[in-house]
Amino acid sequence: MRSVRVDRPAPYPPRISAATRPFWDALGDERLTTTRCLDCGDTTFPPKPICPNCFSTQLSWQSLSGRGTLYSYSRVWAGPEVFGEELPYTVCVVDLDDGLRLGSRLLDGVEPEMGKRVTLVFVHYTDATLFFFESEAAMKNES
Amino acid sequence: MRERVAVIGIGATPVGRYKDLLDHELLLEAFAQAFKDAGVRKEDIGGLVFSHPRTYTKQRYFATFMAGYLRMQSSATVLEVVGDGMTGGFAFDKAVDEILLGKCNVCVALGVSMETQVPSAEHMNLTMRAVGDVDFQAPFGFTPISWYAMDAVRYMHEHGATREQLASVAVKNRRHASLNPIAQYKDELTLEEVLNARPIVEPLGLLEVPPRSDGAVAVVLSDLETAEKLDRPYAVVRGRGFFHEGAHQISDKPNSMIRLEAAREASRLAYEDAGISAKDIDLAELYAPCTIVEVLASEALGLCPEGQGALWAKQGETALGGSIPLSTSGGLLSRGHPPLVTPLYNVVEVVQQLRGEAGERQVGGAEFALTSAELGNYNAALVHVFGKAG
């Protein structure tokens, strides 16, 4: 999986709490993780201090593959003021091979295609790391 | 407990941009209209349920301020309700509750939504924190309508719907708005104009997403006995349904983002409550901020066949004169969209239709009408079925 460095702070960085610090620390180390319930085995995204399936608070951290398929996307031309410098950009919904869905951003480059394979890209801003995706077709073009 | 509630009075300001009126002054216009329309005495009014105003409305404790402004005593309720895009719908629903519970005979649901003092990009700094997880989604730059845009991409992918079909919803709604005196935008549009509008959230352009709008509405409700005594035309709330799917924007367990499960379940409950089926509905005012949302909701509510909502729009089935007229007011795209009171504007339209007072927009012989309200990506839906009096 690729990583990209961006020489400015994230437009709207996440808050980091005691409960979510393991996630953001792992992401900074280029691993995507989430919580898994020790009682029922259910996984959830984003990670949470409670299992939304059985309300157990006995949880462990688990690594995710970072690979999946593109469920949908949209190119945003009018965005919040704080994202002004990044416009236009493409938001997306990705279904991970691990059976979890998440919202993210598609790296620019290749025209997105519905249902096609996508892979995580770690985007290191100066103050936070975020999880973007790019199409696997785009990676082949580069190599 | 009482079984049914009547809508006996409606008042709504034209939707638009108001610069010279304060928020509560705009609301008073709507309130005075509704009071006069209902024909009740001041002392008949038992409760006031307000939609909570935007954070831009400087007057806080808005409900109690208004009770003072109107010198209104109440032993039922004076409060503000909050529910994002459903706010106005919840205000209406809570007023229904007050009457069903016998806490009062007449209750007013009302509110004002002032949006245009703040530029759109600045406003989105606020709304992006509503439509997604602040820490795990907002950092990517989702906007409220970017989720609907992704619905559009998915819908076209799954059902082979075309851009022209989706865009035809905007053309149709503008034609309806041209017949509505309170609509914000009344000049008719061509399909080409909609398709060539500058992109906002692809594939949706400027004319397929909601405008910025201010507006105020008041709706007077009563028990049926009071309504009968007034000897004026009124509408009856025949059924209600609510459902939250337990997801915010997207479910972390992959499912269909475009089936709008909440709208399916809420409408099933509302039809059951009313003792009718979707086929009995003569017109519907949908909470549909974008063209695609009207299409998806029309299918989820059982008003159009699965996967054919966009085709039906293009074929004119959802226009005035078609088999199921949708958004006869012009809808959110053209009547305008002051979000916190949009569901109350929808009530105003169906009541006008059921009283036979919709002028050139009148759906002939309308017996049953439906309104929907939603929040997020239709993660929750609130559906009301209305019928004619008697």
Ligand SMILES: [Zn+2]
């Ligand atoms: Zn569990």
